[in-house]
Amino acid sequence: MATRQAEGWNSRIGLVLAVAGGAVGLGNFLRFPAEAAQNGGGAFLVPYLISFVLMGIPLLWVEWAIGRHGGTRGYHALPGILDVLGPKRWLKYAGVFGLFIPLAVAAFYCYIESWALAYAWHSAIGTFESVPATEFFPRYLGIDGATTLAHPGQALIFFLITLALNVAILSRGVAGGIERAAKIGLPLLLIFGVVLAVRGLTLPLDAPGVVASPLVGLDFIWRPDLSGLANPTTWLAAAGQVFFTLSVGVGSIACYASYVGRDEDIALNAASAGWMNEVVEVVLGSSIMIPIGVAYLGLGAVEQATSGGDGFALGFLTLPTLFENWGAWAPVAGLMWFGLLFLAGITSSLSMGQPVMAFFEEELDIGRNGSSLLFGGVTLVLGLLCVFFFPGGAFDEFNFWAGTFCLVAFGLIEAVAFAYVFGIDQGWEELTRGADIRVPRIFRFLIQWVTPPFILLVFVAAIIKPEAGDWQAAVSVLTSGGGWPLAADSVLGKVLHVGVEGGWFDAAGNATPRFVQDLTRLLLTSVFAVLSFLVWRSWRRKAARGEIPGGPRGGIGSGVSDGAGEGGGA
Amino acid sequence: MSAGAWLMLGITWPVVLGISGYLVWKVLTNPDAPSDPDR
Numbered sequence: 001m002a003t004r005q006a007e008g009w010n011s012r013i014g015l016v017l018a019v020a021g022g023a024v025g026l027g028n029f030l031r032f033p034a035e036a037a038q039n040g041g042g043a044f045l046v047p048y049l050i051s052f053v054l055m056g057i058p059l060l061w062v063e064w065a066i067g068r069h070g071g072t073r074g075y076h077a078l079p080g081i082l083d084v085l086g087p088k089r090w091l092k093y094a095g096v097f098g099l100f101i102p103l104a105v106a107a108f109y110c111y112i113e114s115w116a117l118a119y120a121w122h123s124a125i126g127t128f129e130s131v132p133a134t135e136f137f138p139r140y141l142g143i144d145g146a147t148t149l150a151h152p153g154q155a156l157i158f159f160l161i162t163l164a165l166n167v168a169i170l171s172r173g174v175a176g177g178i179e180r181a182a183k184i185g186l187p188l189l190l191i192f193g194v195v196l197a198v199r200g201l202t203l204p205l206d207a208p209g210v211v212a213s214p215l216v217g218l219d220f221i222w223r224p225d226l227s228g229l230a231n232p233t234t235w236l237a238a239a240g241q242v243f244f245t246l247s248v249g250v251g252s253i254a255c256y257a258s259y260v261g262r263d264e265d266i267a268l269n270a271a272s273a274g275w276m277n278e279v280v281e282v283v284l285g286s287s288i289m290i291p292i293g294v295a296y297l298g299l300g301a302v303e304q305a306t307s308g309g310d311g312f313a314l315g316f317l318t319l320p321t322l323f324e325n326w327g328a329w330a331p332v333a334g335l336m337w338f339g340l341l342f343l344a345g346i347t348s349s350l351s352m353g354q355p356v357m358a359f360f361e362e363e364l365d366i367g368r369n370g371s372s373l374l375f376g377g378v379t380l381v382l383g384l385l386c387v388f389f390f391p392g393g394a395f396d397e398f399n400f401w402a403g404t405f406c407l408v409a410f411g412l413i414e415a416v417a418f419a420y421v422f423g424i425d426q427g428w429e430e431l432t433r434g435a436d437i438r439v440p441r442i443f444r445f446l447i448q449w450v451t452p453p454f455i456l457l458v459f460v461a462a463i464i465k466p467e468a469g470d471w472q473a474a475v476s477v478l479t480s481g482g483g484w485p486l487a488a489d490s491v492l493g494k495v496l497h498v499g500v501e502g503g504w505f506d507a508a509g510n511a512t513p514r515f516v517q518d519l520t521r522l523l524l525t526s527v528f529a530v531l532s533f534l535v536w537r538s539w540r541r542k543a544a545r546g547e548i549p550g551g552p553r554g555g556i557g558s559g560v561s562d563g564a565g566e567g568g569g570a
Numbered sequence: 571m572s573a574g575a576w577l578m579l580g581i582t583w584p585v586v587l588g589i590s591g592y593l594v595w596k597v598l599t600n601p602d603a604p605s606d607p608d609r
Contacts, residue, residue: 012601016597042579043577043578045578053588216571218571218579221575222574223571224580225571226576268600269597272594272595272597275589282582282583283583
């Protein structure tokens, strides 16, 4: 219900920490250093920071502005928040992305989060003293390498614990749950990060097991390869990382901002949360995993471990064993590293829960406890697919479609809706009202004319990304009549199953990865369809009840037409 | 570390830390609760 009494944040710093905590995630420590190292080193930072300014910061401001605007009209879930932006029927259905993405991402994200929790536990009890992490990992996940189905034991238990923890915190509400968790979690994460970075970067060459200076690892990430700047793949990777790290295009930022008062600042809050995330990513993210990895394994092994552009192998398979070189400090180091990853994960997964719960509360009229349980239940069902079909690639499908592709698609929709449906004049007024900083006027131009085409470019490039990311070679192949060589990890490549051979079952009748991929896609599509139906039904009921979606409450309004949405004025 | 790596790190870290520090300082010196009192 649009008029349902909403909650609010207890303190400004709590809000900023919650949003920053939502942005600071596993990607800051595992994905960023690997992406940077693989895409031009220090030169990666040039497109990265340009993408941050042209796309990241504008999108942050867009999400905060549309969120606060929706909140002042009684909406905290994205269908309603987008619906009150203007008199277009499609807006509320576009808002389904803001339910689908958090729900689907929470499912696979909680699973990784549970690994971090399990690894922290096993580090503390000394498991890695006797069992190498490379042996522990497949055993923990219950995979034998032969089938698409896992037989998890511990992994399932830790997943359930993690999910229960998320539900328990979410059920305590915005201020009592999410804000309190962020106030504890983010400072603790920063302390763990600084301790590990200082220890990692000062590892002496004569320490047991050290084969190279950790500064060689830092050099690996920061040495600029300027040729990368001319490669569209570097730009695509940089823009993708900005999207991924800021959690824009998810819906959680708009949801958090919807609990901010009409005349309170959003410009400074958004910028401070965004830049706080950059400190964690650029400074701490580059100072821990790769320098420590290089110090103990040498540069070649680390280059190989990060060649796929993510640091999961290094973070989960290698680091626990390397910490054993730290003697009595090994359990503490493991606890800090995986504790850090867990805290980064849980502050992010909590931000996934609130938009979905807000929808359950507003549109399905379910109470907070019921909403948190329903969110937990749906996340559990989706997450079990990731848990049991991990070897078949269900996890990767969730990550690609919900955690990568949909983020960019929804970010594009938000940018266009803000600049062209809500209108840049009204949007700029919304963004700057009550601002505690002067927002440079250039951003008005950027939000209207640069950010949407920039995201569109990233979106199209992701759809048709060529094999090996080699655009020049792809154009040559195309002009010579050989067709466009799609990359297997491009959107079209995924849709067309490029590089995946065979059918759903092998000769022995066992399910193949292709079966798991298609099953996962069917499930994800079904979830999207169900959420769209719920939105349609909810707005139909509003129309039948004669409610005016988006009508101002308590004298607070922003001048947007009350006739927004198909139920408007009915 | 190569000179190029030091240069990139030497530019990026102070910029990121400086801007972030300034913005966080602004937040800490304006600690008003952001909740709408009408809610």
